[in-house]
Every structure is written in structure tokens, then in C-alpha cells.
Amino acid sequence: MANKKYVYLFKEGRADMRDLLGGKGANLAEMTNIGLPVPPGLTITTEACNEYYAVGRDFPPGMEEQLKEMLAELEAQTDKKLGDAENPLLVSVRSGAKFSMPGMMDTILNLGLNDHTVQGMAKATNNERFALDCYRRFIQMFGDVAMGVPHHDFEEILFQRKSAHDVKFDHQLDAEALKKIIAEYKKLYKRHTGEEFPQEPYKQLLLAVKAVFGSWNSDRAIVYRKHNKIPDDLGTAVNVQTMVFGNMGDDCGTGVAFTRNPSTGEKKLYGEYLINAQGEDVVAGIRTPQPIASLEKDMPAVYRQFVEIGRLLEKHYRDMQDIEFTVERGKLYILQTRNGKRTAAAAIKAAVDMVSEGLISKEEAMLRVDANQINQVLHPTIDPAAQLQVVATGLPASPGAASGQVVFDADEAEKMGKEGKKVILVRTETTPDDIHGLVQSQGVLTSRGGMTSHAAVVARGMGKPAVCGCEAIKIDYHKGIIEIDNTVVKEGDILSIDGATGQVMLGEVPTLPPVLGGEFAQFLAWADEIRTMGVRANADTPEDAQKAREFGAEGIGLTRTEHMFMQQDRLPIVQEMILAETKEQREKALAKLLPVQQDDFYGILKAMAGFPVCIRLLDPPLHEFLPNREELLVEITKLKCTNGTPEMIKEKEELMKKVEALHEFNPMLGHRGCRLGITYPEIYAMQARAIFQATAQLVKEGVNAIPEVEIPLVIHVNELAILRSMIVKIADEVMKETGVTFDYTVGTMIEVPRAALTADEVAREADFFSFGTNDLTQTTFGFSRDDAEGKFLQHYVEGKVLKENPFVTLDPVGVGKLMEFAVKQGRSTKPNLPIGICGEHGGDPDSIKTCYKLGLDFVSCSTFRVPIARLAAAQAAVKH
Amino acid sequence: MANKKYVYLFKEGRADMRDLLGGKGANLAEMTNIGLPVPPGLTITTEACNEYYAVGRDFPPGMEEQLKEMLAELEAQTDKKLGDAENPLLVSVRSGAKFSMPGMMDTILNLGLNDHTVQGMAKATNNERFALDCYRRFIQMFGDVAMGVPHHDFEEILFQRKSAHDVKFDHQLDAEALKKIIAEYKKLYKRHTGEEFPQEPYKQLLLAVKAVFGSWNSDRAIVYRKHNKIPDDLGTAVNVQTMVFGNMGDDCGTGVAFTRNPSTGEKKLYGEYLINAQGEDVVAGIRTPQPIASLEKDMPAVYRQFVEIGRLLEKHYRDMQDIEFTVERGKLYILQTRNGKRTAAAAIKAAVDMVSEGLISKEEAMLRVDANQINQVLHPTIDPAAQLQVVATGLPASPGAASGQVVFDADEAEKMGKEGKKVILVRTETTPDDIHGLVQSQGVLTSRGGMTSHAAVVARGMGKPAVCGCEAIKIDYHKGIIEIDNTVVKEGDILSIDGATGQVMLGEVPTLPPVLGGEFAQFLAWADEIRTMGVRANADTPEDAQKAREFGAEGIGLTRTEHMFMQQDRLPIVQEMILAETKEQREKALAKLLPVQQDDFYGILKAMAGFPVCIRLLDPPLHEFLPNREELLVEITKLKCTNGTPEMIKEKEELMKKVEALHEFNPMLGHRGCRLGITYPEIYAMQARAIFQATAQLVKEGVNAIPEVEIPLVIHVNELAILRSMIVKIADEVMKETGVTFDYTVGTMIEVPRAALTADEVAREADFFSFGTNDLTQTTFGFSRDDAEGKFLQHYVEGKVLKENPFVTLDPVGVGKLMEFAVKQGRSTKPNLPIGICGEHGGDPDSIKTCYKLGLDFVSCSTFRVPIARLAAAQAAVKH
Secondary structure: OOOOOOEEEHHHOOHHHHHHHHHHHHHHHHHHHOOOOOOOEEEEOHHHHHHHHHOOOOOOOOHHHHHHHHHHHHHHHHOOEOOOOOOEOOEEEEEEEOOOOOOOOOOEEEEOOOOOHHHHHHHHHOOHHHHHHHHHHHHHHHHHHHOOOOHHHHHHHHHHHHHHOOOOOHHHOOHHHHHHHHHHHHHHHHHHHOOOOOOOHHHHHHHHHHHHHHHOOOHHHHHHHHHHOOOOOOOEEEEEEEOOOOOOOOOOEEEEEEOOOOOOOOOOOEEEEEEOOOHHHHHOOOOOOEEHHHHHHHOHHHHHHHHHHHHHHHHHHOOOEEEEEEEEOOEEEEEEEEEOOOOHHHHHHHHHHHHHOOOOOHHHHHHOOOHHHHHHHOOOEEOOOOOOOEEEEOEEEEOOEEEEEEEOOHHHHHHHHHOOOOEEEEEOOOOHHHHHHHHOOOEEEEOOOOOOOHHHHHHHHHOOOEEEOOOOEEEEOOOOEEEEOOEEEEOOOEEEEEOOOOEEEEOOOOEEOOOOOHHHHHHHHHHHHHOOOEEEEEOOOHHHHHHHHHOOOOOEEEEEOHHHHHOOOOHHHHHHHHHOOOHHHHHHHHHHHHHHHHHHHHHHHHHOOOOEEEEEOOOOOHHHHOOOHHHHHHHHHHHHHOOOOHHHHHHHHHHHHHHHHHOOOOHHHOOOOHHHHHHOHHHHHHHHHHHHHHHHHHHHOOOOOEEEEEEOOOOOHHHHHHHHHHHHHHHHHHHHHHOOOOOOEEEEEEOOHHHHHOHHHHHOOOOOEEEEHHHHHHHHHOOOHHHHHHHOHHHHHHOOOOOOOOOOOOOOOHHHHHHHHHHHHHHHHOOOOOEEEEOHHHHOHHHHHHHHHHOOOEEEEEHHHHHHHHHHHHHHHHHO | OOOOOOEEEHHHOOHHHHHHHHHHHHHHHHHHHOOOOOOOEEEEOHHHHHHHHHOOOOOOOOHHHHHHHHHHHHHHHHOOEOOOOOOEOOEEEEEEEOOOOOOOOOOEEEEOOOOOHHHHHHHHHOOHHHHHHHHHHHHHHHHHHHOOOOHHHHHHHHHHHHHHOOOOOHHHOOHHHHHHHHHHHHHHHHHHHOOOOOOOHHHHHHHHHHHHHHHOOOHHHHHHHHHHOOOOOOOEEEEEEEOOOOOOOOOOEEEEEEOOOOOOOOOOOEEEEEEOOOHHHHHOOOOOOEEHHHHHHHOHHHHHHHHHHHHHHHHHHOOOEEEEEEEEOOEEEEEEEEEOOOOHHHHHHHHHHHHHOOOOOHHHHHHOOOHHHHHHHOOOEEOOOOOOOEEEEOEEEEOOEEEEEEEOOHHHHHHHHHOOOOEEEEEOOOOHHHHHHHHOOOEEEEOOOOOOOHHHHHHHHHOOOEEEOOOOEEEEOOOOEEEEOOEEEEOOOEEEEEOOOOEEEEOOOOEEOOOOOHHHHHHHHHHHHHOOOEEEEEOOOHHHHHHHHHOOOOOEEEEEOHHHHHOOOOHHHHHHHHHOOOHHHHHHHHHHHHHHHHHHHHHHHHHOOOOEEEEEOOOOOHHHHOOOHHHHHHHHHHHHHOOOOHHHHHHHHHHHHHHHHHOOOOHHHOOOOHHHHHHOHHHHHHHHHHHHHHHHHHHHOOOOOEEEEEEOOOOOHHHHHHHHHHHHHHHHHHHHHHOOOOOOEEEEEEOOHHHHHOHHHHHOOOOOEEEEHHHHHHHHHOOOHHHHHHHOHHHHHHOOOOOOOOOOOOOOOHHHHHHHHHHHHHHHHOOOOOEEEEOHHHHOHHHHHHHHHHOOOEEEEEHHHHHHHHHHHHHHHHHO
8 A cells, every 4th residue: 555645745735634734734735826925845744743653753654755755846846955065955844733833843944054055055145144144043943942952052152152242133243253153052952962963954854843743742732732722633744845034134024914903903914024034033022023014115016015915815715814924035925824813802803894895794704703702802991091100111912901910930920820819920021831821810011022922922812911022121030020210010019001002000000891882792783693592691680780781681591599698788687597496487587588689689670671580599508608617616616615604605506506407518419409499488488479579569660570480409390390389379479469460480490410301391390491500510420510620620621531621611422411301301391491501601602502502592691701602602503 | 971980889899990999899899799708888989089189078979879879779788778777787887998008097887876776786686785885886986987086085984884883894894884885975976076976877977988088198098108108199999888797796706817827928827806896806906816726616617618718719819818707696708808918928938839839920929029028037036045034925926036225105216216226116006106106116015916906917017026915014104114024124124026936025135147048048049030130239348248149149249448448457547648748658558558458359259259249449538538627626726725735736737737628518529439540540550459469369279259340430431441541551460460360340330420421432441330329319319318318308208299219219210311321322332231230229129120121230239138139130020
């Protein structure tokens, strides 16, 4: 059998070969084939990478032969030869997985240079200094990126040499200085690797390919994949591409540009370039580059060509592009294009604009915005009325305002963040090694780097505020301070940043809620047109309900009544009710709660006039409302061994007796939910009466109140039957007493496997179902969220025992199967049974997709996630 | 539309009309139709009873008309007339539900007597005293049973009158005395009911019928139904039957007899009779009756006829019969027959005998023994070598030996029993009102009544030891003592009874385990032939394993390793392991546990040589092995406020820190089961090694050890995959190290809904499944057994929210559906996947039936329930 094809020339590939060629390789192939000026090259497949690992880090049989063959083609195309002292072929080597991964190996440029070819290059370009500089850069990159020689050691040699020659910038170093640096670099290389710097270009290439393959399993790459939920078994491709030089003089340059503004979505080329530089100079943020607009002045023809190519690529890919380019002696080369990462605001504006431009449909527009990212747009902004102590301004790299304690170290940021502290990570620049700290920070501030620097790109991806390239701040890691002019900010002090303006402020700043008009409103209006599932919010107060309406909720999917019981003015009455020895005493306490609860429900039902409000009757076990058992135990012990009087001890012990009587081994699985309603019907009776009296009152006032009474934790239809008949009786009574008729429904949570498994029976007594997937996940997995997340769940997710935290994203296999069963069975009894979901999963896009597939009628989520849910519901409908 | 037929003459009914006519009515009809001498009568249907309740305690339309019509037929048949002063028809009225229920209304005899008909009767029988005595009895029974006039008040009048007349027995009262009693009874009746004693026989009849209907919902009847799992909606029929008189002289009598001995099963008439008495005299145990064998001497012809009828009835019903009869002036009447209640031993012997006699098949024999009852046969007997302080001997009414504190009151017995105390209920006689106390007692001792007295019947049904009619004991309820000759036993003192011999002993007695040979062994051998499911035992020690083999277990279905960890000599090492700060420290502690565990497994595997032993790896959360958190908290608090040194406090606080770190909110849903194996693989590695090293050692010794390694609490196939590969690796290592090869399997518990729902995936990595239905019930219902049983489950079962306690009997609907799914999915992956169940449900006959329907391969239960499981499995196979 013939070997697999492991190596493709660019012209042999296509955009839809991302799996095999990686995103970058597929795009280079596609660009090549649509006739763009792409330097010729080849791609080694992801399959080769996987087989490399499968056989224990060795190239699969046949790969090297194919590589040699394709290299020969490349040599023929460019009329150059690898290692040819006269006319050497130089190439770049880059990783390129299916999904773009900043965690992986950077580019190695100028591969093919050695002591001989550097001379050939000097001759060919008539510029020895340039050739030597290329060689110097190559050794450094190869040593650092491919062989793990510390970057800093190379920089140290460079710095020493600049000092010795008394120059400030790299480009001021002359040929002799560069030769010395090269010699020192080679020594450094040998000291670290134990081998001479490889002079054989083909050997350089093989080492570089191995380094790319190896980078797939670097710690950074693994962390990145975990954070971005990218599978570990995709592998990376390797792109080997003919070098073009942006650093051969002032008619050269290199840059990165987006076809639209990635922060705002504005339809205008957006990017940066450096004259006389290679690509890594832009990305690394070491020199602060020029805005792309200047290119029109610097190189008008190139600029026009680039604008045209941008237009072409947007039309071809039907999406905003992020394009890397190089200009070599006035000739434009496109090195890479990909769909541009963008803020949610930009994604929304671009999507809305593209619909207007006729580039995409409304349905496609829905898929252009990551629903989770919408969060960003909802971030608060700084109150414009506030007096701000602006101490510096950097680049507005990622929108949103944030305040927090200054932290200089990613590890420390992670630690404090996990402790619940708000921190701002402050670095001269960030690297992929800092990602874990970024994840736990409120925002990031860097003193160097542009809008496409690492910190900026990553922060936008995470939806975190970032201010970058803020050169006014001087960071002294050793002293643990930042100097800003005459101000000193110490580690631990509070700073604020505004990622929309680039401003940096001392102390904490007041913020305003986000404005949700314009393109955002338009976009979500389309989402509402497209989606078929309803979106409700969870809200326990009239204020929350009001907010929910503003965010577009079409009702309240869950009002928890226990929060009302916990309020300070009610807790004593609630405790009185719980500690009651007789039903009469309990009813007396409940009578006091009735008007209070009625007011609660009145407010929420009024705020949601015209929309349904689903009110869950009391759910938690009663001991949650009593003093803490351990504290009481300590108190009693103390009283006993110090000066407690017998009366004091007795009083506490009496309380303890009740607390003990209500104590549970597994409160999650205890005397709660409708079990309370069955054993203490008077509690649910009071709540039902409060709901109906509030409803009657509103109806009298001409307000369209639509209450839905929800019974939690049902395991058997009998529970529901008993409670439903009691509630219906109370509704009848209230109608009779008030002379008002009103509509209401009585339904149930499906949050215990047995309810799902007997949904056909349960549906007989239910006007609606609402999945409580937090409890359903706990019982289906047999682990309590509180215990699992603190103890072993992280281990499970990191160790890939579970793909996701099932409390964040609904388990589509186990819990999903139960839900599917419940939907089917429930509707076998009542074909039009309304079924929804409430709880956190209702605001998670992946979970919403699952809900859509299951045929749910609505999702309900926390107020701030309502826009996310609206979009996710639309996306689910489009994808279907 | 014509009315329903509510009233049937006996000759209109059939045995298969039990639903409509009740058990008694259907049997009377059947007996009538096969030509037995049954006094003619009629039956009012259970439907009439249910409709009586449906319309609010009123007779359904048409019932009375039918009753009158059928009464006329009866009058025609007997040539007597209801209320006819010359030749009155007298009838008995009895309740009769589908299932025999001692909790319901007793018989009312002699209905139809009034001030006039009593004279007619006196004339007709030429015996005024007899007629008056009948009238006296009728007023008493009607007043007591139908109208709720206290029994004791009637007895008091009777007692006073006997004292006044200076006689000892009722039958010594003359006509004048009886007339006075009748007058006083009528006054008592009026005082209590507010009405005159009804003189109109038809009115008497209607009141009696209403009383029977009413008795269906008496507290006793409800308690009895609950205890015996009889549905509440069956209703009772009413049997109205022509009176025959066993109390018209010495050629009369009445009795009850079994066709075989209900205690032993011996094929010999067994029963009692009283000359010149009515039926209630036998049942109530007020006079101590003659053994049935004496009847042969007293009335040879009647005896022969009775023996023949017994034979006929056994053949007709193909089961042992319990027959009530009356002899009126030398003529035998059969009043009732039913399948006789019997002890398990009797049931087994009778079943085995009937197979030998060719009366029934082996398969039918299986269904003749209540599997739950087998427990009785397994009850311990008194050690014959023991020195017994026998203080009295009564009737051996129900087998088994028991010791406990003397209690005189059923309420007290219930209370103490629920507190876990062992009590013997001691009463002169028991009534259905005492059932709740009997349920909670170890056994019952009565000073009056025979083998068919209430106490004896009920105790045999419950499988509790009983000694009845022990006249040597004198109970003084007021003083709270028993006098036995010169010995005084106080309430609370310990007594022992032996229900097999009738002996009563002071203090606690040593007992021997039951012998399981003879018919029992034969019967279970047939069960083993018939059943298709395997039966294993749960055992954690070699002794248990040995016992399990003796009981017929075909393997160990569950060996819990945590009990081994809890043993006093190991706990310190286990704690050392848990408190270890590093993996190395933990492994050091585990290394100490390894040989100990190896010994554990060696012993069990050896005891079960040739049979599989399923060993579950560590399951409970680690904090269970540490000191109690609350106690530690109190200790620290005490140390702090008294004289604790800083070192003492620090030491405890260090321990507390670890305890706190391991503390869980819901331990049932916490860091346990294979979650421990995933996070601390070294623990499971040690256990696997211990199992395999023990196996290798045994194989070397020529013992056929068959270990099955069981992974608990799996939720995702990945867990199993990870642990399985580790275990397989260890097995390989041990085989290499020891040079021995052995067989083993690795399987999993299915005890969390997700495992059941993803059983197709889980099966990929499992050699077997074993359902852990305790945890599966907890998670499917979302309630923890500890909390539910203490808090609300009783309320749920009593209130019929749930039909049964799902921890006792497997929920066939909810949990059963999950199991069905798991079996189907598991076998879709591996068609021959062995699937079993372990835990308490595995020893519950109803649950075993469910397991059979689900297609399980084996059940595993506690050692003592193995015989029950063997029979229940056979029954399931027969019923299929």
C-alpha cells in the first residue's frame, strides 16, 4: 500500500482541509488558489503529527521522502536551493492547528541560513549587515523556540553587545558587531544543547518540524486547550514557507491588519505595521508599531493593493479577516489570513453591518457572535460623571472597566483571584505563560505592546478589560512598585483601567451599567425573530424583574421564595414558625408572614405585568433558617465551662434540641422541597394564599398578573396531586373572598431522576414542567455540587475524566437522556405541556443548544445572561 | 337500567368470586355448591360496601330491595321467618373481605332475637334458659361489635350477676338471672347509644350490615391492611347466614380445625372444640377448649364425617384448610373454610408432603410458602444444653425462642420496640387492638386462649414466637407484675419464651442456630432446581462466607472492604494514610495495610473456594475514618476555656484542620467510591494488589480462588477505564512476580443514575454489573435514607404518598425503569454481560421478583436471607 500523503504544497490544499492542514495551512492554500501573492510553501499534515506521537516521537514512514520531494518542487518554483551558498532558499516554519492557538510554537524565520548561505545571501541582497542580522535572528529563534535555549540569555548577549558598541537599537549594530554576536550565540547554543549549531539546512528543518510537533504538548498549549475546550487529539500541522523579508530596508515592512476594527466592529482597516522589520517585531510588542492608516502615505500602491485584497478576502470568507502581510522591496506578500478575533461589540456591529451590506443573512449573523462573549457588551463602563484620577493612558485593548489590587505575577494573580480577591495583572508584556493569571484577574495592564500583542488578543478573547502599551507606567518587579511620573503605586494598591478608552486610574472607580441600544438591540431583535424557544429570567425581587424585562426576558422562570424568608426582618418570624411545637403556633407565625409574602409577590407580578411569573414554593430544608449547629455547640460548651447560668445553658440547649432534630446528614437529599409541603401543608398553604391574594389585588387594579405556582422536588405524582388540590382549593377560596377571578397554573420542577422517569404520571397533575438541572445533575451524577467542586471535580475535568463541569454545561448524555425521557413521557400525557428549564444551565449557550434539541419551550436564566440566552436560542434554531 | 346485583344467595356464588363476595362468602358459596352441610345464607357484595362509602355511608339504591327478596328466599329455604314469634329465623352476620382480616368486625350471632322471638325460640327448643342465653349474648355482641358499647361494661354486669348468684361460670346462670342480665344489658345499651335496643329484626340486620361496612375503615383494619399490604379500596362483603347452635346442650358443640398442623405441617387434623358453646367461645380464648382428637370419642360419627369433609376440602382447594364447624344436636355444619394460616415450617412440610401425595406439583409447592416467612424457620432455638429456669408452660403457639423485657401494654411495647428495646408482650389475651404492640415485640405470652386464639394466629403470621394459654401466670395489670407460683416478675424484668415448646423462663436464655435439614432442605433443593437466577450472599469475613455457603449461597455478591478498615487494629494505620501530607507518606501507610488486606481476602476467597467473590474497593468518604468533627470541636472549645496547653490545643487544631478539609455537606454525594480511586489511585492499587496476591497464594495452594474486583459509584466510563487499566496492570505484575496465573474480572456497581443511563458505554469497560440499589434509590428519589427514614418517609408511607418504603422494596416504576434501561443498554454492548444486585433489596421477595423480570443473573443478600432469596427466585420463575 502506498504511504499516506503527509506533505502538501500550498497549491494542493483547500480551505476545507483544516482538519488535515490546520487553519493556517488551509488558508494559505486557499489564498494561493484564489491568486493572492502568497510566498510559496508546503504544509506537513496534522496526521503526521499524530502519528509522530503514536510511534513515540518519530516521523511516520514516508514523511521525510515526501518532504524532500516537495522541497524540490519549492526549489523549482522559487529557483532557489536549500543550502545553496549562492542562491539559498530560506523558509519560515510555523505551527498551525485546526484552531488558532497562541499557546503553541511561534514562527522560526530565516531557516536555511548557515555560515555559508549567509554569505550567499549577503551577496544576493548586496547587504551583508542585513544577511548577518537575519542569521543572528535565526540562531536566536531556532535556539529559543526549537531547542529551548533561554530567550533571556540571547537578549543578554545582544544587550551587552549594544552597550559595548554604545548603541541603543538593534539596527544600529554593524556587521562586525553582528558577527561577534553570532559567534557568541553559537557558543550559547552549544552550551545549552550540547551540540554545535546545525549547519545543514535540512537538519535545521527536521529539528524545527519536531519542535513544532513537540509544541503541541507544551504546558502552555495544554492549558490553552483546556481553557478553550479544544480536544487534545487534533494535532498540529507545520507550515514551511518561502521567506520574504520585511527588513531589507525602508521599502520593506511587515504588519498585521483586520478588515474591520476588532474592538468596535467599525468597517475600516485596522492594524499596525513596522517599516524595515520582520513579523515577530509586531506581534512581540517590542517596538510600538504604526497604525495601518499611515501605510497609505508610506506606500500608497501597496496600501491600495492591500485594501483590495482585504475586500476580496472578506468576500471570499464572508467574514472579517485578520491578515498578516510583509512588503519586500515594495512588493506585497500575504502571509496569513484568518477570521479575526473580535470583541463581542465588534462581532455584533460587524455582523449587523454585513447583513446590511448583503454579505451574510440574518441567520448567518447569529452564528458570527459567540453567545458567551455577549457578556462583554454587558460589562459596566465608567460613570462619565465620576471624578477620575487618570494617571496614564495606554491602548484601549479590550473593552470594559475594572478595578482591583495590583499584582505583578501571574501565579500570585491566580492565587488571589481564586481566593475571591479582585486583581489587575500588571506586566511589561504578557506571554502565554501568564494565561492562568489572566484567567483569574479582573483585567490586565501592560506597559508595552500594541492592540495585537498577546495581552490584548487574549484579554479580548476572554472578555476581560485590557489596557496595553501604556508606556507611561514604569514597572519595577523587584521593588514591587509602579512609577507613574511622580506617583508610586505599590503591589496590592487598587488601580482601575478602562479598556474602552485606555485610561488608567488610581483607586476604585464608579461604573455605570452598559447601554444596550444600537446594533446590539438590532442584533438581539433579529435573534428574537429567529429563535423559537422563549427566554425568561430568574428573579426574586421587583427590581430584578424590572431589569429582566429590560434585558428582554419574556417572563420569570423562577422566583425563589426562600430568599424572601432569609431577609433580616422576616427571619425571626420564620424561626418562630419552625420552632413552633404545635400546628397552631406554626399557623400563628405563618399568619404574620402572609402579608409580607403577599407584598413580595405583588411587587414581582406587577413588575412583570403581562408576562408569566413562575413562583417556586419553599424549597430548602428548614434547618437552613436556624442558627448554625456547630456555633451553637461551641457556645454551649463555652457556657458550660465558664460562667453560664443554668438558665442560659438551658435556653441554648433547648434551641440545640430543635436544631439537632432538624439536622440532616445529607441536606441536599433531606426534608426539603415539596416534602415540606406534604408534612407541613400550612407553609405551602400560606404561600399559595399570598400569591393568589396578590394576584387578586393586581387584577382589581387592572394589572395583568399571571402567576404560575411551582412545586419543587417532586418524586411521585401523589405529592403533586395532594398539593395541587390544596392550592386549587385556596385559589377558589381567594376568588370567593375577593370576588375576583384570575388565571393561574400549577406545575412542577423536574429535578430528581424519579420525576423524570415517571413524567407521564407526573404530567397528569402538572400544568407545566420546569427542569431544575442543578439538582438533577447532582442526583444523576450522585455528587453534591458543594462537595464535588471543592474536592474532586477540578481533578476530573483537568484529568479529562469528565469533558466539562456538568454544573456549568448540561451533561447531554446522562442528564440529557433523563430530560429527553421526561419531555417525551410528559408530552405523551399532555401533548402541549409547556416545558422549560431554570437555573444556571439556562444561561449557558451549549446547554441551551441541548435544551433546543430536547424540544423545550423556554429557558430561564439569571438576568444578566438573558441576552446570551436570546442569542444562543437563535443560534440553536439556525443550526437546526 | 336494572340495578347491580348486590345480594347473592350462597348457592348463587362460586369460589372465584372472591373479589365480589369476599373470601368467606366465596368459600361458603363454593362449599354449598359442592354439597357440604353449610347453613343457608346470603352475601352482600364488596361492591355494595364501596358504593356505601362512595355515597357517604348509605346503602346503594336497590340493595335493600334485593336484601329483602333474598331474605324471603332464605325464609322459604329454612321454613322460618325473621321476627316470627313462633318460628323465628336467626342469623349470624359476619364481615368477609377478599383477604382474611383479623382487624375487621367479628361475628354477630343470634341476630333476629327480640323480646318476642326469644319466647318463640324458648318454645321451639323447649329450653328457655338457652333462648335467654342466646338473647343475652346477642345483645352483648350487637351492642359491643355493631354499636361500640364497651365490652368490658357487659362483662362487668355479667360478673356482678355471677357474684350475686354465687356461681363461677356463665352456664351456671339460670333463666331468672339471665332475664335480669338482659334488662341490665338493654339499659347499658340505651345509656351508650341513646336509643332503645332495636326490637325489629330487620332493623337489627341493617344496623349490623352498616357496622360491618363501617368496620372496613376501623383503625385496626387500617393498621392490619398497612402491615399486610392490602389495598384500601377492596371493601368488605357481609355474610348473613342461618344460625346453627353449638350451645343447645351436650350433643352440640363448636370448633375450629386445620386439616394439618399449622405449626409443624404434620398431616393430622389439628384444632379445638368446645362442647355446648358458640364459636366465639373458641376464638376468644375465654374457655380453654378440647383438642380435636377428643371429638372422635365424644361424637364418633360427627368426627368421621368431619375427617372426610376435611379430606374433600383439601382435595377441592388443593391446600390445607382451616375449617369452622358447629354441631347442632348431633348434626355437623360447616360454617367456614379457608386456606389455613401456618408457620413457615408447617408451610414447608405441608408443601413437601403434598408434592409426595401427588396433590400439587413442585412448582405449586414453591408458591405455598411465603418467602418472607422462611425467616421463621431460621430463627434460633433454645440451646438444649442450657440450664433453663422454666417457671411455666403454655401452648406452643408460634415457634422460635425470644427474650425481652416484660411489657403489659401494646402502646408501651410499641414505644420500647421502636426505641430498639427487646420486649415480650404479656397479656391475659390479645385483641386486634394490640397488633401495633405485637409488631414491635420479640414475642407474645398470654395466660388464656388456645392455638387458634388471636395472639397465636397473629404471631404465627408475623413469624414471632408465642406462648399462649399459659394459665400458670397470673397477670396483675394494676400492680404491673406477674405472679407465677411464688415468683414475682415485674414489668421490665427479662423473660424468655420458647414458642416451639410453650416454655416460659426467667431471664435471658442461650440459643442455637436453626437446623436446616429435612423438609426444609428438600424444599429449597426444589427451589434451586426451579429457579434460574443465582443467589449470592454479602459477606465481609471468612466466617460470614462459610455461613453463606451453608445457607446455599453460590458466591459472594458483595464484600465491603471498609469494614476491614474500621477494625480497631487497622484504624490507626488508615488514619495515618488519610492524614498523610504527601503521596509518599500515604504509600508508606498503605504498605502497612497491604499484608493485612491480603490476609482478609485470602480468608474469604479460601472459604468460598470454587465460587466467585466480588470485592468492592473502598467506598465511603475518608472522613468516616477520622474522629467526629463535632466531638473534636467540643474538645478544642473545652481545652481553650479550661487548662489546655498551647501544644494540646495545637495538636487538636491540626487534626481539626484535616477533618475540616475532608468535611462534606452531603457525604452521600461526596468524595467517595471510585472518586477516591481516581484522586488517590494508590489506595485502590494497594487493594487490587492485596486481592491478587491472596489469589496467587491460594492458586499455589491448589485452591480455586475466583476474585471479582468491583469499582463502586461509577458515573462515567472514563473512571472505569482508568481504574480498570491500573488494576489489570497490577494483576499482570502480581502474575509476573509470583509466577502464577489466575482468572479475575473487573466490573462495576451501577448505583448512580448516570451509570444506568450510560450503561452501554460503561459496559465497554466492565466484565459485570452489580446494581447497588440502596444508593440508586437514594439518588433516583433524591433522598438520603438516613434523613428520609428519620424524617418524612414514614409519613409518606402511612399517608400513602408512596406505596412502600423504597429502601425495603425496590421501586419497580422509577428505579426499576433505570435498571431496565441499564440492563438493556449494558447487554447491547455485551450480550452476555453478567448482571446482579447486591444490598438489602437482594433479600426482599418482591424486589427479587422485580429483578427476575429485569433479567438479572443473580441476587446477593445478607447471609440469613439467602434461603428467602432462593425461594423467592424460584417463585419468580414459577410465576413467569
